Amino acid sequence: MKFFVDTAEIDAIAELNDLGMVDGVTTNPSLIKKSGRDILEVTKEICDLVSGPVSAEVVALDAEGMIAEGRKLAEIAENIAVKVPLTWDGLKACKTLTDEGKMVNVTLCFSANQALLAAKAGATFISPFIGRLDDLNSDGLDLIEDIRTIYDNYGFETQILAASIRTVNHMSDCAKIGADVATAPPAVFKKMVEHVLTDKGLAAFVEDIKAANISIL
Numbered sequence: 001m002k003f004f005v006d007t008a009e010i011d012a013i014a015e016l017n018d019l020g021m022v023d024g025v026t027t028n029p030s031l032i033k034k035s036g037r038d039i040l041e042v043t044k045e046i047c048d049l050v051s052g053p054v055s056a057e058v059v060a061l062d063a064e065g066m067i068a069e070g071r072k073l074a075e076i077a078e079n080i081a082v083k084v085p086l087t088w089d090g091l092k093a094c095k096t097l098t099d100e101g102k103m104v105n106v107t108l109c110f111s112a113n114q115a116l117l118a119a120k121a122g123a124t125f126i127s128p129f130i131g132r133l134d135d136l137n138s139d140g141l142d143l144i145e146d147i148r149t150i151y152d153n154y155g156f157e158t159q160i161l162a163a164s165i166r167t168v169n170h171m172s173d174c175a176k177i178g179a180d181v182a183t184a185p186p187a188v189f190k191k192m193v194e195h196v197l198t199d200k201g202l203a204a205f206v207e208d209i210k211a212a213n214i215s216i217l
Ligand code: E4P
Pocket: 006, 026, 027, 028, 107, 127, 129, 131, 132, 163, 164, 165, 183
């Protein structure tokens, strides 16, 4: 499973990228707002840093506007994936932009039928939002499973980009289901390394190293 980082914070992306953990980046208008940066400037910086796909979201709501914005965003760098919402206009923009050879990430997906439409429109990525479904007492992971089944049934090449990830369990569950990509905030990646038994085991080793005066160099 590929790891995308869900942020527009350059330092956080750079830190994970140095560890080889970053296969791509996703941003959205809320993350751009949070960064306090100009969308074109910060997106360019991210694209310079990361070689994998960098999702940058359009702000227009009509297909024509999304297509024009998508073309402008795609000029920033070759690794831009234009992000469009899952509406009819978004799907129209998706079809036009993918026909032009651009990567397109169709976002705000909350049902298997929406994911089916996005695949038919040629989306490079579909972004089902797990956490926001969980917030409504609906199981976001069930949606990832349903989309996996449907895409595999018909050989759709659209990649399932599990989004709105809130917990470390979301990450391992997505990997078990077979999501192609999971995008998560930096804090979730940091938490993935943690285990109480690792801490406990290491503390015991440190005690024994001291007691037996073990040294290597
Ligand atoms: C991904 O592309 C989305 O922007 C993101 O995962 C949304 O997550 P949220 O529901 O935590 O805002």
